[in-house]
Amino acid sequence: MNISIFGLGYVGTVVAGCFAKAGHRVIGVDTERAKVDLINSGRSPIIEAEIEELLAAGVATGTVRATTDARDAVEATELSLLCVGTPSQPSGELDLTYIRRVCEDIGAVLRGKAARHVVVVRSTVLPGTIRDVVIPALERSSEKNFDVEFGVVMNPEFLRESTAVADFYAPPKTVIGSRNRADGELVARLYEGISAPLIHTALEVAETVKYCDNIFHALKITFGNEVGALCKSIGVDSHEVMRIFCQDTKLNLSPAYLKPGFAYGGSCLPKDLRALTWLARSRDIEIPMLSHITPSNDAQIRSALRLITSDGKRKIAVLGFAFKGGTDDLRESPIVTVVEALLGKGCELRLFDPYVNTARLVGANRRYIEGHIPHIAKLMVASAEEAVAGVDTVLIGNINTAYAPALATLTAEQRVIDLTSSGKASATAARYERLVG
Ligand SMILES: NC(=O)c1ccc[n+]([C@@H]2O[C@H](COP(=O)([O-])OP(=O)(O)OC[C@H]3O[C@@H](n4cnc5c(N)ncnc54)[C@H](O)[C@@H]3O)[C@@H](O)[C@H]2O)c1
Structure with missing residues (x-):
């Protein structure tokens, strides 16, 4: 394919050299003449293993050249990859000056170009930037319509500096976000021969995934x-701790616990976080990230309360109020916290949880229910149908297919709030809302 690459910094230079080696014809574009001259002489404007050899070979065989002229590059290619910088402003907001300018440059050429062109954003941009900034800028300058006359695709870059070329050939994944699948398929052709999961998705999802990746990496570090600092203060080898921690690919390094939903609770996580943060305080060790997990969890509970009370309706059914499905354990259940707050606001509640009901009958959790939360026990009813009959709002607190028949009896005037955010659990005529997106 014929591709133009705008921005010959770390990303653009690596991508130019690697795509040329894969057999594509590449034209690099940069506003800095010195970078363009370096590439045209087969040298690299960045220090990165293997890249100079790739560029030298590309220039020698005529598969790579560079220019400062956007017109020359856009007219000669079918795809333009945007690899310009998106630095921070002092507030943290992205500086999109380079993105806007490059869109204006490309759009001005597209105005007179008959063939369909696809612009591929490889720079890291906040969700919504393509919709609100890139597409409008291209439409204004090209006087053409997005999707009909030109395409835009989000294809985030996952390479790491210092191992960038190796990462290009073995990326963790290739993510292609598009509105128009044909444009996404065109971009996918660039990656033929690279063995990595190829994922087509929506533009905004692709923009967001890149941030989740980088932020998760920062969070892991x-x-x-913080584990290391704590371990040092108590004379424990943190490398040995983390080596063992990382061997658990079932619960630790795995998709477990990574589904957006409701707050955690139960008899272990809240208690153990309190103990560990106490230990750090007692040793004068700062662990700001670990110390903010509990406040973040509390914020999730407050956000559920705001959503539930947003329409001022007061008759509420709760389906599932143990801290997770499949257990009768009510200790530190965040749903019980929600129920108590709603009672405090004068709401009328009916609660049903098949596991808690059974526990109450057989007495497994009976002492706890009757000793600690008798006010909750009084609100329990015998079936999900009884709980939801005539209420304004139904809260789904944990996942259970047993709620389906009751949800099927709801009307369009009733509202379901799914705290688990697991998706539309079953057919219901009621308005359905998830706590998180
Ligand atoms: N550096 C990385 O490892 C890495 C990895 C993944 C993603 N990213 C993202 O990729 C983007 C680029 O990062 P980078 O580190 O390569 O940036 P960089 O600052 O090294 O390079 C950007 C280049 O764009 C050029 N440029 C600016 N305006 C231009 C225009 N109108 N036309 C042509 N060229 C223009 C600049 O002269 C510069 O050479 C950023 O959004 C970054 O967040 C970077």
Whole structure:
């Protein structure tokens, strides 16, 4: 394919050299003449293993050249990859000056170009930037319509500096976000021969995934560092701890616990976090990230309360109020906290949880229910149908297919709030809302 690459910094230079080696014809574009001259002489404007050899070979065989002229590059290619910088402003907001300018440059050429062109954003941009900034800028300058006359695709870059070329050939994944699948398929052709999961998705999802990746990496580093600081203060080998921690690919390094939903609770996580943060305080060790997990969890509970009370309706059914499905354990259940707050606001509640009901009958959790939360026990009813009859709002507190028949009896005037955010659990005529997106 014929591709133009705008921005010959770390990403653009690596991508130019690697795509040329894969057999594509590449034209690099940069506003800095010195970078363009370096590439045209087969040298690299960045220090990165293997890249100079790739560029030298590409220039020698005529598969790579560079220019400062956007017109020359856009007219000669079918795809333009945007690899310009998106630095921070002092507030943290992205500086999109380079993105806007490059869109104006490309759009001005597209105005007179008959063939369909696809612009591929490889720079890291906040969700919504393509919709609100890139597409409007291209439409204004090209006087053409997005999707009909030109395409835009989000294809985030996952390479790491210092191992960038190796990462290009073995990326963790290739993510292609598009509105128009044909444009996404065109971009996918660039990656033929690279063995990595190829994922087509929506533009905004692709923009967001890149941030989740980088922030998760930052979070992992910080987690390791805070564990290390704590371990040092108590004379424990943190490397040995983390080596064992990482061997658990079932619960630790795995998709477990990574589904957006409701707050954690139960008899272990809240208690153990309190103990560990106390230990750090007692040793005068700062662990700001670990110390903010509980406040973040509390914020999730407050956000559920705001959503539930947002329409001022007061008759509420709760389906599932143990801290998770499949257990009768009510200790530190965040749903019980929600129920108590709603009672405090004068709401009328009916609660049903098949596991808690059974526990109450057989007495497994009976002492706890009757000793600690008798006010909750009084609100329990015998079936999900009884709980939801005539209420304004139904809260789904944990996942259970047993709620389906009751949800099927709801009407369009009733509202379901799914705290688990697991998706539309079953057919219901009621308005359905998830706590998180
Ligand atoms: N550096 C990385 O490891 C890495 C990895 C993944 C993603 N990213 C993202 O990729 C983007 C680029 O990062 P980078 O580190 O390569 O940036 P960089 O600052 O090294 O390079 C950007 C280049 O764009 C050029 N440029 C600016 N305006 C231009 C225009 N109108 N036309 C042509 N060229 C223009 C600049 O002269 C510069 O050479 C950023 O959004 C970054 O967040 C970076």
